[in-house]
Amino acid sequence: MPREHTWRYLGMAAAFALVGLLILWRAFYIQGSAEAADFLLQSEYYSRLLKTIYPPRGEIYDRNGNLLAGNRTVYEIGVELSSIQDPGAIAFALSNMVGTDYNSVLQKINTFNQNGSVYGILDDYVLPEKIDLLRAYNVNLPPEEEGSYHCSNDPALIALICRPHLARSYPERDLASNVLGFVTQDSNGNFGVEQKYQDLLAGIPEEIWVPTDPNRVQDLPDIPGGASLILTIDREIQAMVEDVLDQAMETTGAESATGIVMDPHTGEILAMSSTPHLDLNDYQQYVKLYDDNNPYNRATSEIYEPGSIFKVVTMAGAIDLGLLTPETVFNDTGIFYYGGIAIRNWNGQAWGEQTMLGCLQHSLNVCLASVGEKLGADNFYHYVQAFGFGYPTGVDLFNEAAGQLRLPGDPPQLACTGEDQDNCREIYWTDSDLATNTFGQGLSVTPMQMVIAVSAFINDGRMVIPHVVKGVIQNGMQYNIPPQFGGTPISAETAHTMTQMLSDSLEFESSLALVPGYRLAGKTGTAQIPDPNTGVYDPNQTNTSFVGWGPVDDPKFIVFVWLERPETSIWASETAAPVFADIVDRLVVLMNIPPDQQRQQVAEH
Amino acid sequence: MLKRSKEFIQAYKEAPWRRQMQMIGLVATGVIVLALIAGVYLNITARSATTGRLVQQLQSDRAEMEQSIEDLQTQLAFILSVEQMQKRSSDLGFAPVSPAAIMYLAVAEYQGRALGADLAPRAGSEFGAAPTLPAAYTDSLFDWLAALFADLGGY
Numbered sequence: 088m089p090r091e092h093t094w095r096y097l098g099m100a101a102a103f104a105l106v107g108l109l110i111l112w113r114a115f116y117i118q119g120s121a122e123a124a125d126f127l128l129q130s131e132y133y134s135r136l137l138k139t140i141y142p143p144r145g146e147i148y149d150r151n152g153n154l155l156a157g158n159r160t161v162y163e164i165g166v167e168l169s170s171i172q173d174p175g176a177i178a179f180a181l182s183n184m185v186g187t188d189y190n191s192v193l194q195k196i197n198t199f200n201q202n203g204s205v206y207g208i209l210d211d212y213v214l215p216e217k218i219d220l221l222r223a224y225n226v227n228l229p230p231e232e233e234g235s236y237h238c239s240n241d242p243a244l245i246a247l248i249c250r251p252h253l254a255r256s257y258p259e260r261d262l263a264s265n266v267l268g269f270v271t272q273d274s275n276g277n278f279g280v281e282q283k284y285q286d287l288l289a290g291i292p293e294e295i296w297v298p299t300d301p302n303r304v305q306d307l308p309d310i311p312g313g314a315s316l317i318l319t320i321d322r323e324i325q326a327m328v329e330d331v332l333d334q335a336m337e338t339t340g341a342e343s344a345t346g347i348v349m350d351p352h353t354g355e356i357l358a359m360s361s362t363p364h365l366d367l368n369d370y371q372q373y374v375k376l377y378d379d380n381n382p383y384n385r386a387t388s389e390i391y392e393p394g395s396i397f398k399v400v401t402m403a404g405a406i407d408l409g410l411l412t413p414e415t416v417f418n419d420t421g422i423f424y425y426g427g428i429a430i431r432n433w434n435g436q437a438w439g440e441q442t443m444l445g446c447l448q449h450s451l452n453v454c455l456a457s458v459g460e461k462l463g464a465d466n467f468y469h470y471v472q473a474f475g476f477g478y479p480t481g482v483d484l485f486n487e488a489a490g491q492l493r494l495p496g497d498p499p500q501l502a503c504t505g506e507d508q509d510n511c512r513e514i515y516w517t518d519s520d521l522a523t524n525t526f527g528q529g530l531s532v533t534p535m536q537m538v539i540a541v542s543a544f545i546n547d548g549r550m551v552i553p554h555v556v557k558g559v560i561q562n563g564m565q566y567n568i569p570p571q572f573g574g575t576p577i578s579a580e581t582a583h584t585m586t587q588m589l590s591d592s593l594e595f596e597s598s599l600a601l602v603p604g605y606r607l608a609g610k611t612g613t614a615q616i617p618d619p620n621t622g623v624y625d626p627n628q629t630n631t632s633f634v635g636w637g638p639v640d641d642p643k644f645i646v647f648v649w650l651e652r653p654e655t656s657i658w659a660s661e662t663a664a665p666v667f668a669d670i671v672d673r674l675v676v677l678m679n680i681p682p683d684q685q686r687q688q689v690a691e692h
Numbered sequence: 693m694l695k696r697s698k699e700f701i702q703a704y705k706e707a708p709w710r711r712q713m714q715m716i717g718l719v720a721t722g723v724i725v726l727a728l729i730a731g732v733y734l735n736i737t738a739r740s741a742t743t744g745r746l747v748q749q750l751q752s753d754r755a756e757m758e759q760s761i762e763d764l765q766t767q768l769a770f771i772l773s774v775e776q777m778q779k780r781s782s783d784l785g786f787a788p789v790s791p792a793a794i795m796y797l798a799v800a801e802y803q804g805r806a807l808g809a810d811l812a813p814r815a816g817s818e819f820g821a822a823p824t825l826p827a828a829y830t831d832s833l834f835d836w837l838a839a840l841f842a843d844l845g846g847y
Contacts, residue, residue: 143762152811157766160759253762258769297748302740305830307751317811326774558810565812604791676789681796689798 134303135296142290143253145313147267147280149322150355150557156267156281156367159256162218162249164210164238168199170246177209180244184220185213206248212272218249257367263325265361265384266318266555268485269370277370278383280316280555282485287559288313314561319355319554324348327673328358332648335666336362340654344666345385345534347647348674351542351636353570354551356482357644361385387480387487390531391630391649395433395450395659396612397527399585400540402447404470405458407581413444413588423453426518430456430526433613433658448592450611452526459525464495467521473576474540475550476532481573482553491531493520502622527614528624534632538647539573541634544586544608545642546572547579590639600635600664602671604682609635609667611659616652628652631659633667638683646670736833747829 117123147156164185166177178192187210199207221238238247255270268279274289276282290313298305332344348358361384363376373383382388405411421437423430432438432452438445446454459467471477477492493500499513523529535553543550550573558567577585590608593600600609612632615624632649636642646667653662674680681689770776831839 143758146765148811153772154765154769157769158762159766160763251756251759253759256766258766258773260773260775262774300744302737302744315811322774326778560812563812564815565810566815567810602791672791673788675791676794681794682791685796692798 134300135298137294138297139292139294140307140310141292142310142312144255144270144274145288145290145315145560147288147316147318149263149318149320149325150357151321152317153322154258155263155318155320155322156255156257158253160215160251161211161254162213162215162251163208164213165206165208165248165250166196166199167206167246167248168196168204171196172246173243176243177247180221180239180241180247181209185210185217209247212254213249221247221249259322260368261364261366262322262329263318263320263359264365264367265386266320266325266356266359266484267367268383269365269367269373271370277373278485280318280484283483284314284316284556287561288316290314311562314559316556317558317560317565319350319353319357319557320359321357321677323677324674325358325360327677328670329360329364331666331669331673332360332362335648335650335662335669338655339650339662341650341652341662343381343385343651345389345647345649345651346666346670347386347534347538347645348670349538349542349553349645349647351545351551351642351645354539354542354553355557355570356553356555359384359386359555361389383486384484385649386534387482387484388533390488390490390533391651392530392614392616393527393532393537393632394612394614394630395452395526396537396610396632396634397530397532398447398450398455398525399544399589399610400471400474400476401455401458401462401467401525402443402588403474403544403577403581403585404467405462406443406584407470407577408462408466410461411443411458413442413584415443416440417443417446417454417457419446419451419453421453423456423522425456425460425522426520428519428522430522444588444591444595447588447610448596450526450613455525456522459521464518464521467525468492468494470576471524471530473574474536474543475573475576476530476536476540480533480535480539480553482535483556487535488533490533490536493530527612534647534649537632537634538645540576541636541645543576544582544589545636545645546582548577548582549573549575586639589635593635596660598664599660600633600667600671602637602668602675604684605637605671605675605680606639606683607635607637607671608639609633611664613657613659627657629657629659631657631663633659633663635667635671637671638680638686640683641686643678643680644671644674646674743829 117126143158146154146158149155164181164187171177174193174196177196178189181187181192182189192209195207195209218238221244236248236250237245238249239245254272257264257267257269264279266279268277268281268283270276270281276285276288281288290311293308293310295308297307328346328348332346335341336344343362345361346358347356347360349356361382363381365373365376365383377383406413418440419432419438421432421435430452433450438449438451438454441449441451441454443454443458445451446458462470471492476490477494479487479489481487493514493516495516497516499515501511502514503511520529539550539553552571552573554568554571556568558565560566586608589610590606593607593609598609598611600611601607610633612630612634614630614632615626616628616630617623618625618628630649630651631653632647634645634647636645648663648666648670650659650662650666656662675682680686
């Protein structure tokens, strides 16, 4: 290498070295500059993405694993503002294929543009069938790449983004709607178990940072989904009860029908129905179907005067105190004066000498008012409260009512008639309340309370606590809920006596509630309804109900029926009792309960 | 004397071209080693990035599949709903049975229809959850070497 060229090489090397040093100097300068913290923050920001993971809402199953509430894929339709070619084409396609209002789409796009948005939502909760229509809008063009969220490959619609997500869906539509409740688009549960167990079902959304650098990829945390619930409801029994009650409404002309079927030993609700039913996939109809006078679930939220069905409580109290026996004789003169009022029987007639069994069998108001007098107010209301009236039963459903019970010494209650709030008066407990309360007028209960009170007759005097959730599945494990018992209002001996009396009274009466082959026990209840405008009882408007259970020697079910204002007859024995029999007739098949005779033969062998 | 010693050194001195060759060889070796290291590094990094992207894609696929499973379960439940099943059974000529038409037979030790079957293992019998992403996807080369040496050191 000639010496005269050496300086050139040295010069180039020096220049390169200088550039390198300058780069290094600049790097160190930036590291130490005031903006260094900002640069670091920006690099952190772009190195990862904040992603919110919403766990899928837990499913709801019936007791046999049939899905009652699940999740379906629906779509959010959004628009990328920068890719819009023709807003009119987008509005036209959405109005034709999805049913979104044409003008509303155009207006939204304009608003997004004015706000300088990059992306905006045009519609949500769109069913897959409609998205399929949109995707097939222009089939001659090559298909979109796999995993693309573009709704269509049509260049005019390329700005539309169809992003799938899950939404609540109810495969059984209106079945058990009063028990399930529903979930609105804000993901909140309303009524029933959906609201009662909202926190458990919804799970907890979690925000995580996902690194954009593939070299720093991490395992996504396993965010547990919402817990799933297994209900005590039996889908087949529920469908049957709803079917029978719907038929009963048609045949009797009742305004509403309510039914409960419960396992008397565990408190598990096998079926619970209340009209009207709501198609849970179209829950927007709620506002048309329900109001203050039509609660979502009458079985737990509506109170009514039970009428004669309540006589079982009065009679149980008197027997439990040893004041009388089923054979005690009462001379019914057809009228009984107490507390300044006259009590008469349902037919206004005198029934002469009657045993206590006869009093229940013929449902004599005069006799029961006399029993109430024997009990006295203190004892009577002690038993009423011991049976749980005046308190919620604790059933795990949203918005349970406690009933209305006026007790001696209670502060006055304000009673208003009609919609005129000026037409109110203060009501105190008086002796006449004791007389009317003994046969279920002047107090209000929920159907659920009546069922729980009767469960004491089956469980040696102990009441069960009702529940509709049988188990919870969380993190892949199932947690079953054991049966729980409430108070013990009466002795086992009284419970057996009452069962015998209520079974005999049905048979001696040749009640329409009887089902051939099965020995049942139960009681009818016919209660006049007070006119809301005048406060006076209307003899032609009644609530008819029936509560019964069977088979008497080994009870498997309690069935409660309530018909509001039946038109064909005002009497429970002619309206509610046959409905009870219809339910039991089909229930014994669904529950595989052989007739008493066959069951006893098997037991003997 | 001095001249002779210079001649002696000159005679035994390594030829300049040989020293240049040695220098070139040394530099070339260094460059090759550096190139090898860079190549291995690039290869590993590229594979790691590809695998990372694959993992991200699989995570996305898993989320989509979980969503799809939920959707299909619900669609299946629609098909098997009471209303649909009653219609199908009715179309097939079946009708609800009345209690009078049923003949019950006593079967020894038969416990009856099992109601309320468990849908998941009962609490108390749980198994440990398996990791969803193996260590091979998250370990760096150095982690792997460290683990390897640790394993070898154990023997």
